[in-house]
Amino acid sequence: xxxxxxxxxxxxxxxxxxxxxxxxxxxxxxxxxxxxxxxxxxxxxxxxxxxxxxxxxxxxxxxxxxxxxxxxxxxxxxxxxxxxxxxxxxxxxxxxxxxxxxxxxxxxxxxxxxxxxxxxxxxxxxxxxxxxxxxxxxxxxxxxxxxxxxxxxxxxxxxx
Amino acid sequence: xxxxxxxxxxxxxxxxxxxxxxxxxxxxxxxxxxxxxxxxxxxxxxxxxxxxxxxxxxxxxxxxxxxxxxxxxxxxxxxxxxxxxxxxxxxxxxxxxxxxxxxxxxxxxxxxxxxxxxxxxxxxxxxxxxxxxxxxxxxxxxxxxxxxxxxxxxxxxxxx
Numbered sequence: 001x002x003x004x005x006x007x008x009x010x011x012x013x014x015x016x017x018x019x020x021x022x023x024x025x026x027x028x029x030x031x032x033x034x035x036x037x038x039x040x041x042x043x044x045x046x047x048x049x050x051x052x053x054x055x056x057x058x059x060x061x062x063x064x065x066x067x068x069x070x071x072x073x074x075x076x077x078x079x080x081x082x083x084x085x086x087x088x089x090x091x092x093x094x095x096x097x098x099x100x101x102x103x104x105x106x107x108x109x110x111x112x113x114x115x116x117x118x119x120x121x122x123x124x125x126x127x128x129x130x131x132x133x134x135x136x137x138x139x140x141x142x143x144x145x146x147x148x149x150x151x152x153x154x155x156x157x158x159x160x
Numbered sequence: 161x162x163x164x165x166x167x168x169x170x171x172x173x174x175x176x177x178x179x180x181x182x183x184x185x186x187x188x189x190x191x192x193x194x195x196x197x198x199x200x201x202x203x204x205x206x207x208x209x210x211x212x213x214x215x216x217x218x219x220x221x222x223x224x225x226x227x228x229x230x231x232x233x234x235x236x237x238x239x240x241x242x243x244x245x246x247x248x249x250x251x252x253x254x255x256x257x258x259x260x261x262x263x264x265x266x267x268x269x270x271x272x273x274x275x276x277x278x279x280x281x282x283x284x285x286x287x288x289x290x291x292x293x294x295x296x297x298x299x300x301x302x303x304x305x306x307x308x309x310x311x312x313x314x315x316x317x318x319x320x
Contacts, residue, residue: 022210023187024217027187028187048187049183049184050181050182053243057185057226058226058246059219059224062219062249066219088252088253089249089253090248090251092247096245
């Protein structure tokens, strides 16, 4: 169970969830660039995410950061908790992105995951704060996002 | 000049800017619901903006809020300042949106517009903080956004 965040089927599960359930993820052409014990990295091309200045639209940077933070929270929760929502988001836009967008979210530490799961089991819901770094093709930090996500234990009859 | 925020051509100018320059605005099917001296209200249907739970995707709420705040900042700036970027964004998600999304941004007060324009003329750039309220079909507040936008005086040779 503790290894499930690294389970290879998360890659296809997340991709399927976004492809089937979130049309904007498809419109943004978001793909999973890396998923392992350490990180979830999402990538998206500039073209569908550009603004009238030819750089990445702020709403696209927010969208990809939310998908990354949401994915990390879902993976940190045990299998039963399928319901994850965003509660708060903060983003600082540092420099324009003029090429492929990368959103990098580190997996929470084992201690943070354990505390999150204990609270979830005890209270039926638990909060996880996930920082996401946005980089453009130059590799420098283009934006910094911090999202506060809440997971809920899905009820037995939940369709999710 | 002081009346330009209410000029009827802003409606078609903003719509054209988004339709031509920001593919995600088209994907989100964002439309201007109201634009007058008091408010800019953007609306978007749920279908292209839904998540796997059947409510609005957080990234869509961010995207529509950014377009609203950006539009207000552009209209508050004098005609010469075509270049507006977002610097910081904060959003609190209060309840899910299960139908049409509305993003309501109040026009800044005449005093705030005057100060913004004075700074812009003096420094070549100026900051405007724009709160945006997101409502769903129930009219209650679903999310609160605060964006910090920066306008720059476009150079004479700017293509924008």
